[in-house]
Amino acid sequence: MARRILAGRLDVRDKVVADFGAGSGVVAIAAKMAGAKRVFACDIDATCRELTQLNAAFNQVDVEVVSSLDEVQCALDLVVASDVLYEAANLRFLDMMLGVCADVLVADSRLKSMPDKRFRYIDRVYTTSFPDYQEALENNEVRFYRSQWPPSGSVAEAKET
Ligand SMILES: C[S@@+](CC[C@H](N)C(=O)[O-])C[C@H]1O[C@@H](n2cnc3c(N)ncnc32)[C@H](O)[C@@H]1O
Numbered sequence: 001m002a003r004r005i006l007a008g009r010l011d012v013r014d015k016v017v018a019d020f021g022a023g024s025g026v027v028a029i030a031a032k033m034a035g036a037k038r039v040f041a042c043d044i045d046a047t048c049r050e051l052t053q054l055n056a057a058f059n060q061v062d063v064e065v066v067s068s069l070d071e072v073q074c075a076l077d078l079v080v081a082s083d084v085l086y087e088a089a090n091l092r093f094l095d096m097m098l099g100v101c102a103d104v105l106v107a108d109s110r111l112k113s114m115p116d117k118r119f120r121y122i123d124r125v126y127t128t129s130f131p132d133y134q135e136a137l138e139n140n141e142v143r144f145y146r147s148q149w150p151p152s153g154s155v156a157e158a159k160e161t
């Protein structure tokens with residue numbers, strides 16, 4: 001997801017973006033670097049929120065850290081979520097994200113088909129963890145699912161995918 005953003009294949013310019021399940025903040029930081037107006041990094045885990053703040057400061061970008069999407073007090077243009085649907089119970093996160101924003105983009109290496117019909121499969125990439133933990137090969141395929149496709153108003157994205 002971070003690579004997609006930095007390569008301009010996901011247009012975040014001037015958008016208000018939330019990264020749900022932000023972890024260390026890599027996607028949130030990429031979004032801010034790529035020109036997002038505001039970025040909220042949402043994670044339930046306090047250590048992740050602290051790491052995101054440290055990583056954002058190290059990369060000299062401003063990322064706002066929250067523990068729940070409900071804490072975001074302004075309108076969101078886009079919610080992104082990477083590697084948060086690793087178990088079936090987490091599919092409820094899709095409702096949480098769509099509850100705050102119509103445009104949600106999910107990247108996931110475990111979810112090989114999307115049971116939630118509000119999302120469309122749009123793309124896949126092959127990658128590894130870094131360092132490479134030699135996970136099962138099938139986990140190297142990351143699939144992207146988006147609730148709004150084609151994206152409204154982004155000619156660049158529509159051409160790329
Ligand atoms: C596998 S990590 C992915 C981190 C990051 N998106 C990435 O790709 O590097 C999943 C993250 O989701 C967070 N998470 C789990 N449940 C959550 C919830 N209900 N709300 C917000 N974050 C949650 C975890 O704390 C963890 O940081």
